[in-house]
Amino acid sequence: MDQPRARVLSGIQPSGQKHLGNYFGAIAQYLALQDEFPGECYFFIADYHALTSLRDPPALRESVREVARTYLALGLDPHKACLFRQSDVPEVTELMWLLASVTGIGLLERAHAYKDKVDKGLKPSVGLFTYPVLMAADILIYQATLVPVGKDQLQHVEMAQDMATHFNEAFPTDPPPLCRPEPRLSSAAVVPGLDGQKMSSSYGNTIGIFESGKALKKRTGQIVTDSTPLGAPLDPDKCNVFALLKLVLGPEQRDELAGWYRAGTRAGQPFGYGHAKQLLAERIETHFAAARARREELVAHPEEVERVLAESAERARRLARRTLDACKRACGLT
Numbered sequence: 001m002d003q004p005r006a007r008v009l010s011g012i013q014p015s016g017q018k019h020l021g022n023y024f025g026a027i028a029q030y031l032a033l034q035d036e037f038p039g040e041c042y043f044f045i046a047d048y049h050a051l052t053s054l055r056d057p058p059a060l061r062e063s064v065r066e067v068a069r070t071y072l073a074l075g076l077d078p079h080k081a082c083l084f085r086q087s088d089v090p091e092v093t094e095l096m097w098l099l100a101s102v103t104g105i106g107l108l109e110r111a112h113a114y115k116d117k118v119d120k121g122l123k124p125s126v127g128l129f130t131y132p133v134l135m136a137a138d139i140l141i142y143q144a145t146l147v148p149v150g151k152d153q154l155q156h157v158e159m160a161q162d163m164a165t166h167f168n169e170a171f172p173t174d175p176p177p178l179c180r181p182e183p184r185l186s187s188a189a190v191v192p193g194l195d196g197q198k199m200s201s202s203y204g205n206t207i208g209i210f211e212s213g214k215a216l217k218k219r220t221g222q223i224v225t226d227s228t229p230l231g232a233p234l235d236p237d238k239c240n241v242f243a244l245l246k247l248v249l250g251p252e253q254r255d256e257l258a259g260w261y262r263a264g265t266r267a268g269q270p271f272g273y274g275h276a277k278q279l280l281a282e283r284i285e286t287h288f289a290a291a292r293a294r295r296e297e298l299v300a301h302p303e304e305v306e307r308v309l310a311e312s313a314e315r316a317r318r319l320a321r322r323t324l325d326a327c328k329r330a331c332g333l334t
């Protein structure tokens with residue numbers, strides 16, 4: 001197979017409204033990769049994977065659309081990166097079978113994500129158990145060399161490396177049909193939620209990327225702080241509001257704000273958490289203003305989103321077919 005020097009791929013869960021943790025922890029890095037590797041970035045919305053937990057067809061459809069709008073609004077450029085539905089390339093499920101045939105049960109039994117879910121009392125489906133095989137097919141079918149993921153997905157990428165090796169060794173051809181992907185961990189720190197824990201849709205402590213106006217002010221107003229009275233000195237490094245503000249301020253503004261915190265005053269007036277929360281709401285609103293407007297346009301023009309998804313899927317599918325054909329030839333299926 002022709003192997004690219006670098007090809008980036010990642011899957012995005014179709015979990016509807018994305019939050020600031022998703023943006024600063026993942027989306028911003030993905031979008032930066034399209035400038036580093038223009039034309040070689042493949043991002044797909046993992047709707048097959050979502051079926052292991054979601055049984056609500058309208059909700060799944062709408063979540064997929066919302067995720068696509070979110071990425072496009074935030075700057076995904078379809079000329080530089082493909083953005084498509086996983087299920088629009090059904091070849092991945094066929095490659096999954098080929099990989100499953102060379103994968104030992106033991107490898108899957110060691111998956112942390114699977115074990116955690118079972119430990120929490122979830123009755124596992126075969127789909128949940130074989131989730132890492134589908135994920136490996138996702139990665140390997142596009143000959144991806146670089147897979148940006150969060151820490152929780154690292155083991156799954158390592159499993160994809162193992163499956164590529166097992167397949168190439170089981171069916172040796174020259175060149176081997178599958179190439180080895182490398183994970184790339186995002187270096188961003190964990191973004192705290194309203195309660196100071198990691199921001200996560202499963203904890204209900206999120207601020208949505210596109211929240212604005214009163215709703216946004218209400219959210220920032222809910223951020224947990226200590227009870228230091230207005231005008232007393234505050235420690236910025238122990239404050240969730242400051243941690244979030246740091247993400248949307250430049251370095252000079254950040255230092256100035258830290259000064260107000262430590263002094264407990266701003267321009268001779270008392271400064272407290274309430275002011276910081278107000279500032280945070282304003283800053284989030286301006287930081288994402290252009291993206292919010294673009295998202296509104298996409299809501300009004302769903303055909304534009306569908307066009308990007310369809311065109312990207314076509315390109316991705318061509319690539320997927322080539323890999324699948326090579327794998328089928330290697331194992332004697334054609």
Ligand code: ADP
Nearest residue numbers: 021022025026149150189190191198199200201
């Ligand atoms: P959630 O916890 O809301 O379900 P996901 O697990 O779907 O979020 O995460 C999607 C991506 O966003 C992952 O790459 C993950 O590392 C990143 N991410 C999610 N929450 C945070 C956070 N609070 N801080 C930094 N990155 C995050």
Ligand code: TRP
Nearest residue numbers: 010011012013046135138139153
């Ligand atoms: N499992 C990933 C997650 O939960 C999503 C995903 C599916 C993925 N297939 C992938 C990520 C392939 C990277 C590569 O976030």
